[in-house]
Amino acid sequence: MIRITVTSVFVDDQSAALDFYTRVLGFEVKNDIPLGGDDRWLTVVSPAAPDGVELLLEPSGHPAVGPYKAALVEDGIPATSFGVDDIQAEFERLTALGVRFVQPPTDMGPVVVATLDDTCGNLIQIAQMKG
Template sequence: MRITVTSVFVDDQSKALDFYTGVLGFVVKNDVPLGGEDRWLTVVSPAAPDGVELLLEPSSHPAVGPFKAALVEDGIPATSFGVDDVRAEFERLTALGVRFVQEPVDLGPVVVATLDDTCGNLIQIAQTVGA
């Protein structure tokens, strides 16, 4: 068994696509209309184009809004992305206007920072120390 697709609920798929590709640097893997404005919209890391896909999933289900709001209020990231150098990514993304709710913090085996994805989520970036 392996993970092939994981998702993050987004308030606006077009806005999310701009952020996740234009700012974070992911690339589109699938963009399939589902009727109405919703799409099966996935992105992947350019370093692993056949790797795990991130589905930018519409937040239309009634349970999603309160769930996302509770996570953000408590400072809990919706997901975590691995990076080679958290501090370098923090500098790069800050220069692009990304708002971080937690600057880089050394937690021993990992260094983490948490950003606002502009689509209703907090996203953690993490670097394994010594890796």
């Protein structure tokens, strides 16, 4: 059986990303392995699933990454999506920490979604499934 074990987002600065994804969003470091140069194999997991899917905070060094990320951000397209239990509470908690939301919690039928800026060149969607 094939499984999803790692997924990734390109981050402008891995150290800044580590701070944002752990201290602000609330993930925990799973792997932090030097790769040569300043690049690291840096992954985080949710405290709710420490052995679950790892999110790789991937360096943005490749020249194609900058234009790709800029085009997605301009059109408001999230790089990925995370699940939350209470989106209104997360919106208020993260806003209090200074996080910029480009879309506040919005009812989209079966799901309520919001979109935030991860300060590392990406928009991230958070989603709460209803009922």
